[in-house]
Amino acid sequence: MATELEEKLIEEELGYPIRLSEQVRAAVDEANWFKLECSEVGKQVDRVSQMLRTMTRFASTAQFLYDRPIRRVTAEVSKNLERALTLVRKCKRRSVLRRVVTIVSAADFRKVQSFLESSVGDMRWLLSIFDTENGGSGGGINLSLPPIASNDPILSWVWSFVATLQMSQLPEKIEAANELASFARDNDRNKKIIVEEGGVPPLLKLLKDGASLEAQIAATTAIYNLANDQERVRAIVNELGVQIIVQVLSDSPMVVQTQAARLVARMAEYDPVAQEDFAREHVIRPLVTLLSFETFVDDHKDQLSKQSFHSIVEINKQMEKKTLTRPNSSRPYSNSNSNSNSNYYHYYYHNNEGSSRAGQHRRERENEKPEVKLSLKISCAEALWMLAKGSVLNSRRITETKGLLCLAKLVEKEEGELQYNCLMTIMEITAAAEYNADLRRSSFRINSPAAKAVVEQLLRVIRELDNPVLQIPAIKSIGSLARTFPARETWVINPLVTQLSHRNPELAAEAAISLGKFACPDNFLCVEHSKTIIEYNGVPQLMRMLRANERAQLHGLILLCYLAIHAGNSEALEQARVLTALEGADRTVVAQHPELRELVSKAIDHLNLYQVGVQSQMHSFVP
Template sequence: MASPEEKRIEDELSYPILLAERVRAAAEEAESFKLECAEVGKQVDRLSQMLRTLVRSTTSVQSLYERPIRRVVSEASKNLERALALVRKCKRQSILRRVVRITSTTDFRKVLILLDASIGDMRWLMGVLDTNNNETASGIFLSLPPIASNDPIISYVWSYIATVQMGQLSDRIEAANNLTSHARDNDRNKKITVEEGGIPPLLKLLKEGSSPEAQIAAANALCVLANEEERVRSIVHEMGVPIVVQVLGDSPMKVQIPVAKLVAAMAEHDPLAKEDFARENVIRPLVTLLSFETFVEDSKTQLGKQSIHSIVQINKELDKISSTGTNSRNYSHKPYANSYSNLHMEGSSRGANHRKERENEKPEVKIQLKINCAEALWLLAKESVSNSRRITETKGLLCLAKLVETEQGELQYNCLMAIMEITAAAETNSDLRRAAFKTNSPAAKAVIDQLLTVIKELDSPTLQVRAIRSVGSLGRTFPARETRVIGPLVGQLDNKNQEVAVEAAIALQKFACPDNFLCMDHSKSIIEFNGVPPLMRLLRCGERTQLHSLALLCYLAIHAGDNEALVQARVLTALEGADRTVVTHHPELKELVTRAIYQLNLYHTGVHPQRQTYAP
């Protein structure tokens, strides 16, 4: 479609046709170089006939791909203007003007070459627009137009896009796959595809739902293009977000897999796309797909343990939820029980036509869909309080916790990353923290249980780091009596993997720092769990490890300075001899060390007779 500043395609075509008529008339009036002018006239006649044929072709096509037409016709117009200027020099003129305007056969040779190039471009263009031609319909027209001789890729992109927009279904699928293949080669090919108008026909192919294979081909192509903010923004500006959400909610599972991946790619690279997805409520279908078959066994087991009266009561609760749209928090003692029903009620308006097909899909297909949905939720939640809140409101936390418990590999990792981003958002937003992670919330309990399991039982530093970071983000949500999270974190200070140990120290800082209202209680708990000795050992490691272990020791000294464990571990001596390089590079640590030394001196004056005063 033409942009507002562009002429209509009919106007673009009428100008070179008018020029051709003028060249022919001027050639007939020529009095010098008559043979050369006649040759120019013949070439112009051929070009004019092709332009007129093109006009007839464009009027018969409903969805015309105009980009190559405009480029080829623009180039042809320039060449016709040059031909007209040359031929007009051959009319009867005064001796003076004939001397000033010297014309040679070389000039005619150059013009004939340009006209021949335009004829070649037109021949190629007519072939590309002929979607009934077997050679061109699939977007594999092998000849190279002269206009693209210096940049052959553009002619391939033009032919592929034209076929995606105007071809038969099987040819459109093949052309979309060819676009994907070329775009994967390098970012320049991606840029050309977007600049030459490739996104609208791909979105159209995705939206039409003419076949799952066509939607998959379109989604794959868009996903390859969506690896940079400007290109993602182009998809957004073409109203791609509503189309993607609609297809995600109402398509076969094998289509939903690349579409969920597309959501993840767009959310990762463009904040505007993330906001648009939030407005279109993409969270709901993603959580629904992620929860598919996740809670079935738990629901069956729980229902099997219920009395008839209990089942009737649960059904009444579910009916109430269905009719009012509210979420009941207390109809189950088990965090996961009945969540399957609740989740699928929320998303059942979409995808109902494909539920049976989903149930019969292969296990590897179901897992891949969940992997992509979890990744999409992770990247939507990243640095987004609003999306994180939406996930918690759709019972997404329960689903993520259950999958962390039952799954392994990429799915478990993606779910853990999503939880990490949600907890990070909760750390920065008190409303989200209070709403989603209050102590008596089944979802919060389920998440904490699984995070602690990962920390204590899994031998995977990658997963442990994410789980530790998530618990640290929730440091301000735990009451003083809730010490079950501190013990596992303290235990990881002795982890052989230094990254895990450092992450544990950082997480414990969030319990012991002054920003935490219960910092004194938590500091005492850390000491009681024997956290001081491993921190002292960490002081002998690298600069980053020293930095965080030293900061945590300072918090413990400031908030629990009268504890004998600090004296026995000679923390004061350690603080006084702290690495000056580390302290100097971090001014905030310098002040913290000074306060900690003062606090320890206040409680333990005279304990170390050879104590040295800290001098930065």
Template sequence: MASSEEKRVEDELSYPILVAERVRSAVDEADSFKLECSEVSKQVDRLLQMLRTLVRFATATATSAAAPPLYERPIRRVAAETAKNLERALILVRKCKRRSILHRVVSIVSAADFRKVLGHLDASVGDMKWLLSILDADGGGNGGGIVISLAPIASNDPILSWVWSFIASIQMGQLNDRIEAANELASLAQDNDRNKKIIVEECGVPPLLKLFKEVTSPLAQIASATALCHLANDLERVRVIVDELGVPAVVQVLSDSSMRVQTLAANLVARMAKHDPLAQEEFARENAIRPLVTLLSFDTFVDDPLGQLGKQSIHSIVQINKELGKGSRGSRQFANSYSNSYSFVEGSSRGGNQRKERENEDPAVKLLLKVSCAEALWMLARGSVTNSRKITETKGMLCLAKIVQNEQGELQFNCLMTIMEITAAAESNADLRRAAFKTNSPAAKAVVEQLLRIINEVDSPALQIPAMKSIGALARTFPARETRVIKPLVTQMGSRNAEVADEAAVALTKFASPDNFLHVEHSKSIIEFNGIPTLMRLLRSTEVTQMHHGLTLLCYLALHAGNSESLEQARVLTVLEGADRTVLPQHIKELVSRAIIHLNLYHAGMNSQRISYLP
């Protein structure tokens, strides 16, 4: 926080009051331009009255335990600008005092100077009027309601004036005004990143978080969560939310709010975790994963499968998505529909009725909550061993596998991406790999079954690629007898989709890599499942600059199963010799050279053949 804001707001206001008193004394001593000085005095008197009203209001607010905290940002800005304008008036009026002839010649005063100063003072009067109105400091009965008029100080940037008014209403207004102001802030934040930056710089996050915790008003939580979601798309802004203790607030809402509020809370988790590694750590520390898994698994392990949800009212799902994602107008429409479908008793406990409300909720709302929770888990697991371990320590793995089996669309995709991140973390961490993906683990078996089903049966690159990434990441967990994971990868290496084929080669490379203890056994399995001809076709159809994965796999197969007849029949040695003459990264070139030397032990007679399988 800036040093100027370290002072109390009452101290900030005391300086312009002091300057104003000096202007009044200087007016009394003026010998020339008395009419103009009188006009200055009138404006200064008005400013003095408003400044003192503001000081009394600030003091009363600070000493009252029941009063909401004062929103100080516009007060400090207006006080500083008012002080500057009063200083201009003081300098001018002092020039009107009779002094020596020389001083009067040097200090020439004109009517234009007074017009300019009066214009500045008039702007300060307008600023003070606007400030008193948004704070309701003059007791006008506005109650902290939203003021749409513009302050002169923000005439060049109207957004600033609106942001001040909306934040003041959220921090100091009545509940209905706070909800409306949060919706307006959400609308502004949705427009562009500049508006988001202004909202955060003007301290909009703390009051939004406070409103977010209004558990007796779902509408308030929805409005504030929508605004926070729009703000949380940048590391710096997310870090502000984290620093303002937003993480425990979000986790608390996940645990004890209505499903529609929880949906937005999960969206906020996903956004914050996506943009800030520190937020990932904080959510882990606050144990956010447990409520997310609980919400995701709701209704998942019962006889009535979630698949029925996906078949109901696609239009209603789309509509809710639109309403949750909109700004002011959309949020208000959603609020109206929400109030019609739910009745909440102010201050009542939701504990006894929560499960019944969940069971009676619109299936589209349930599905949307699960989609959001799955995305939140995905973002929390991404690049995080800690969070991935926490998911595996709950029933999260079984839940993810069940949903991948029964669901389609965005929910299935988000769960599959979560699995992909968990397996990537397991690949990099031996302890997690051994703990979560033991061969006799029911959860691990269920996950692998669904990954193989996706690779074998689902004709969708968007799903097949993460499934193959996951199998590849788990390559070191499969025993030599588990050859059923090899065959589908070999098959997909022949896919007409270049990305699918390339990803299959990447996954198989992890099985055949020397880093894998069973690389020799896996290499033989790849060859047994007709992997060499499939790989050769992939190399022929791939650009030289994009063939590195397939070429790496071919080298591993040559090194670990060099005496295979399949290698000789496919003229692999000739292909590698041709590749050796192309431009390759150094590590691949060295690998190719080793494979050529190794194959020459078995297929020296093939050197006379120069049939190139490379493009």
């Protein structure tokens, strides 16, 4: 909410100290004592008054005006003029008693003159950053320090940079944006000052105008460095930053798109309002478009090589017809399952890059260096990850754009950061599907080509990549989909069981958690899945987990309890002496986790039902 000071017109702000200076001049003329000192005060006040009037003339005619430093300096100048007025008025002839009460000394004048000298310095600096002598075109970056900012130079520098952004020529604007980016990188206090002093709107304007590639990169870098706090992200959102960023992402050179995608990821990560606003502004579609660029090229070529010439001609005619009849379609992808990756790729580009400008950018992207293309995809995948995080609606939007198929393909073909970001995006989408039946049914049907591709790549990562950083999100994703697999799909369980014996206890714990989602009572097929886990030799591995760290021990115990409850008559449980292990855990682990007492007790009761003979022998034994 704007303060009372900020609600006043800038002309009103400047009018008050001008009136004060006139009152001081009148009081100087009426002074009877310290006439020489009062005259010196009057000269300084005249200098301040002249500069205030110059600033007023400029403010009344300027097309764009950065008022933050004007308001702050004017408020300080007004205080100093009030001090001068109070002092000079004391020098007017009064009664003897009043003169005794209001004694004035030379030290008082020295103090007031020092204050007025500071005001002269502040006004001189203020006029210099607006370059009023040259018609107010902006004086460029001014790193000199006005007295008002002598104890906090960052403040005056930010004022100078923001004023340059608003009123100078493009080269100076780029320099100012780069300086703000550097300041914002240093510490959070600098970020706070930049936002509070109005740095966000001109940065967004520089980004939106697209005057040059360098200008857009400088602006996005500065905004990105500011956006690591919910309050500051909200300030960007409130200045319509989301709409500007989405437009830039959709219609800019690849290097700028990379920066814009990073900004989407950063803002969505720190502020749920920004996360929702980006989705509302349809940012997911261009992100998937950019992420899919060249992803299906090889598949498309392979498919075309198998087609006859006549078939190729017919396909092209059909695609051209779809493009002509649906030029303004808000959703360019069909919800029906694609018969081939090549058809999806062909349809994808005909519908998303039909405009001449988009086509131009596409040609530019094709000619870009591979590292630039990779950087863009990494940023887009990260943005989709942050948009999907904790959001069922955004996860659904990604799946509706055929994003799952693209993510699966990238997990298969890529490595490093891009592969990781794609896996994390899948993990967030599957986590949303775990708790939303509609999303689970619509996007992860067992006969869906996209869902099959995702599951195949997740299992490949779990089996073939010995890298816990990549394997853990893949394992979590399979666990989140546990309720989508029928009992016959035992092939998804075996890789998880294998990871129970992994040397990394955190990975083993995640495998136990995911298997627990197959075997827990909430899963309709928990009995069948429990038997499958046992058949794949999961019990001995779980018994070893009971000797691992606390987290692995905890989740290994939970899964053992589920197996005991749903498949208590298994010989594997008896041979591994699971009953003895659970009874021991009842005295140790449960003491640290009392919420498990009921589960462990139930598992012990189930095992006792099937191992009566063993228990009878134990009770009849006499030492």
